[in-house]
Amino acid sequence: MAEILVESVTVDIPIFDASSRSLKNNVLAAATGGQIRPRQGTGKISVRAVDNFSLHLEHGSRLGLVGHNGAGKSTILRVLAGIYEPTFGRVHVEGEVAAIFDIGFGMDPEATGWENIILRGMLLGYSRREIEAKLDEIGALTGLGEFLDMPLRTYSSGMATRLAFAVSTSITPEILLIDEGIGAGDAAFLAQARERMQTFVGEAGLLVIASHSNALLKRWCETGLWMEHGQIRMFGEIEEVIEAYQENAEAGAPAAA
């Protein structure tokens, strides 16, 4: 059974500049007791992307994340995916996780369509044997026909998305994390892919998706979570959350920090 448990998670993302990236400067700063430092507090700058965030999702949950750019949606997804380890707090994720953050990631423009299916499939967690067994099925799904023998760089962007999409949705994870991209992508293609996506999303035991497309969130999610300044502003029925979020956005008054 898929389950996600997040307890008071805080994520500080360090921001490095050229100076704090330098060992020489750090050593000098330490050796001189900070007296001849070029700038005050070098290297200590960080952004609190997620602040004291708690969440418990059980099998069958479909959660949509809404919020302004920089509200912490992507960061919390990366924490759930196990990419970022939180600065404070605890995360417990039970179940096989698949994260789709960038639909075009892991594609090689020089390689053929077939090779890209293998490459991306293996990055998503298939073994070589598994992906080769699925090759024909995924190839058919792309609808690209003989273009699969051509290098990816000859594809139009629509065709490339089609390929990436077919591979990405061929996996059947227990927990599925999706960030943006898909909703913001090609609308016509999305209409075509809707059915495929529906099964894909339907097969996952637990879904967390961040998107700026309210229509998409309403279709796929039951629960909504509105994030603001890395914190939970509102949590509840997806319709209600989106409505409140939209009202807030239309009022043009970002909530007081």
Added chain:
Amino acid sequence: MTMSLDKFHSDAERYVPKSPLWQNLRSTFIDIGRGLSRYDLWIYLGWREIRKHYSRSVLGPFWLTLSMGVLVGTLGVLYAEIFKMDISSYLPFLAVGFIMWGLIGGAITSSCTVFSIAANSIRQIRLPLSVYMLQFVWMQFITFAHNFVIYIIVAILFGIVPNAYSLLEIPAIFLVALNILFCAMLLGPLSARFRDIPMIIGSLVQIAFFVTPILWSAGQMPKRAHFLGLNPFYHFMEIVRQPLLGQVATWNNWIISIAITAVFGVIATLFFSHCRGRIAYWV
């Protein structure tokens, strides 16, 4: 769905409420275990990377072999003259030295970028970080295998016949592979955080090349040059070079190499465990 937080699992996968050191070490071993089990991925990615690099050239990675071969051939003749040494013993010595230094020095230099060049994948997909390190080690050995062709040619030309001692090459190479992995564990995160490390390491490796018996042999050193024994690269060079020349390195070389590997392994594991969770933020 609830937001209750009363439920906790003692078998929590990622955060075990024990001492941080123990917890970090445990995460590291899980990471490495998972990385090893994805061997088909890093083998595939490593091959691809090498192939991609040379996709439009006729000779592919053999360009490196060719350039090293030319270098060994010309320097071999030249230095044999300068040092007044017999070319049939000096050139094979130099060839094996260059091939092995190509592996060791090359690996140390490029271990600095093991995570920074994978920055995009590290932030986009969830893979054990050890996958990137294992892929890196694997790629070093693909290049090494190409350069090894030079040794085969030299061995045929100068009639070096493998004997029982040559089998010692296998554990010696294994020790080198372990040290390359430890290098990646130590220098990878360090260089991701401090971007001037690769430059520092680059200079140090260059100095190491000249103070290690590769162009010259330990036998040419005056007796009082005890400091040679303080150079860790000397011992590693001996254990990987001698078997290929049908000779045997001293026990001393072996013991010191194994000891260095053990100590380095402990340091690298502790260091990597300490910063593993921060690497995604640093790259």
